Amino acid sequence: MTTTATGVFSERIGRIEISATMAVTAEAAKLRAQGAKLVDFGAGEPHFATPQPIKDAAIEAIQANFTRYTVVSGIPELRQAIVERHAADFGSSYTAEQAIFTTGGKLALFNAIQVLVDHGDEVILPVPYWVSFKDIVQYAGGKVVYLETREAENFRITADAIEQAITPKTKAIILNSPSNPSGAVVSPKDLERIAHLAHERGIWLLLDECYVYLQYTGALVSGGSFTDAKEHIVVLGSLSKTYAMTGWRAGYALAPKPVIAAMTKLQSQSTSNTASFVQKAAIAALRGDQACVGTMRADYLTLRDEILAGLATIPGITCTKPEGAFYVYPNVSQYLGRPGVPSAMELSKRLLHEAHVVTVPGEAFGTDQHIRLSYATSHADVEEGVDRMKAFFGKL
Numbered sequence: 001m002t003t004t005a006t007g008v009f010s011e012r013i014g015r016i017e018i019s020a021t022m023a024v025t026a027e028a029a030k031l032r033a034q035g036a037k038l039v040d041f042g043a044g045e046p047h048f049a050t051p052q053p054i055k056d057a058a059i060e061a062i063q064a065n066f067t068r069y070t071v072v073s074g075i076p077e078l079r080q081a082i083v084e085r086h087a088a089d090f091g092s093s094y095t096a097e098q099a100i101f102t103t104g105g106k107l108a109l110f111n112a113i114q115v116l117v118d119h120g121d122e123v124i125l126p127v128p129y130w131v132s133f134k135d136i137v138q139y140a141g142g143k144v145v146y147l148e149t150r151e152a153e154n155f156r157i158t159a160d161a162i163e164q165a166i167t168p169k170t171k172a173i174i175l176n177s178p179s180n181p182s183g184a185v186v187s188p189k190d191l192e193r194i195a196h197l198a199h200e201r202g203i204w205l206l207l208d209e210c211y212v213y214l215q216y217t218g219a220l221v222s223g224g225s226f227t228d229a230k231e232h233i234v235v236l237g238s239l240s241k242t243y244a245m246t247g248w249r250a251g252y253a254l255a256p257k258p259v260i261a262a263m264t265k266l267q268s269q270s271t272s273n274t275a276s277f278v279q280k281a282a283i284a285a286l287r288g289d290q291a292c293v294g295t296m297r298a299d300y301l302t303l304r305d306e307i308l309a310g311l312a313t314i315p316g317i318t319c320t321k322p323e324g325a326f327y328v329y330p331n332v333s334q335y336l337g338r339p340g341v342p343s344a345m346e347l348s349k350r351l352l353h354e355a356h357v358v359t360v361p362g363e364a365f366g367t368d369q370h371i372r373l374s375y376a377t378s379h380a381d382v383e384e385g386v387d388r389m390k391a392f393f394g395k396l
């Protein structure tokens with residue numbers, strides 16, 4: 001047990017930290033409450049409203065009193081809708097029993113790791129990584145094995161690099177493509193090789209595909225479509241970004257039946273089912289017209305190019321070109337070490353307080369020379385935010 005000034009907590013809770021992105025959001029909210037007009041590049045969520053048919057389906061469900069407990073893993077119609085959508089978009093062949101609906105993609109990931117990773121198990125995690133991966137692995141008692149990538153290669157993850165990181169203790173590999181925070185995409189060839197490699201070695205491949213529909217180059221690929229390797233693949237999906245549904249808490253996992261059964265058992269002892277009417281909304285999202293997904297993706301692509309063009313006008317800042325998701329991950333190392341800027345963390349804080357621009361420091365993602373900017377915001381805010389940053393960096 002860990003004893004702290006405020007009480008006695010489990011050793012487990014001492015292994016994790018509060019999500020850094022949530023901490024930034026909280027600090028920004030404080031400033032906003034004081035009347036500051038912030039440009040928010042911090043939050044990783046769509047600026048779009050949830051499409052109307054999805055909202056209508058939830059309202060209809062509530063009016064029809066579809067407001068009771070449901071089965072833990074999601075109503076059959078929803079699990080069927082999940083696998084049908086995935087099959088139509090990626091050519092996969094999951095059955096409804098190989099799907100579970102969860103309270104956000106984050107819970108799908110949390111539950112999958114809890115049921116697969118034991119004390120001392122190694123989990124390979126490419127850097128930079130989304131904030132929650134390492135904490136969730138550590139909470140389960142696992143040991144994170146960080147796999148460095150090269151900025152000069154667009155933070156690309158290759159099958160060769162993964163293979164070299166495997167040891168007899170490797171239990172799982174986490175891949176997040178397109179990546180939060182770098183926007184890097186694993187090439188279909190590498191993804192296929194990694195899937196087969198994992199399968200041959202009996203290692204779990206956890207694929208966080210929450211940005212799978214937000215890819216700007218090449219065909220959309222899901223690791224779940226490599227059917228000959230799927231015995232060791234767990235696909236973690238989310239409706240949050242695809243359909244602008246972050247607050248609804250709607251995610252899922254696709255995996256072999258015993259994994260889904262174990263995740264269901266765990267969920268039955270924690271959150272139980274996801275809100276009943278959210279399940280109806282999710283069916284509307286998955287079965288409805290998908291044009292909204294393409295419309296949003298097209299806007300993100302324009303926003304990406306606008307923010308990249310803007311950042312290119314700030315002397316000393318360089319930035320890789322993201323191939324997906326809605327983040328840019330500029331390198332700010334030229335400014336670090338100047339008076340009052342000892343770290344990316346401090347730089348982010350100063351950007352918030354002095355320029356009223358919200359960003360997330362790279363330390364949260366495992367690198368210390370970058371800041372992350374989410375461009376899921378208005379075109380006007382991208383322009384204004386870049387102007388503010390230009391003025392701020394000009395004075396450093």
Ligand SMILES: Cc1ncc(COP(=O)(O)O)c(C=O)c1O
Pocket residue numbers: 044103104105106107130176180208210237238239240246249250251
């Ligand atoms: C890589 C990644 N995975 C999972 C999630 C969680 O998404 P959800 O809202 O479905 O829990 C996020 C959210 O930002 C994310 O960036």
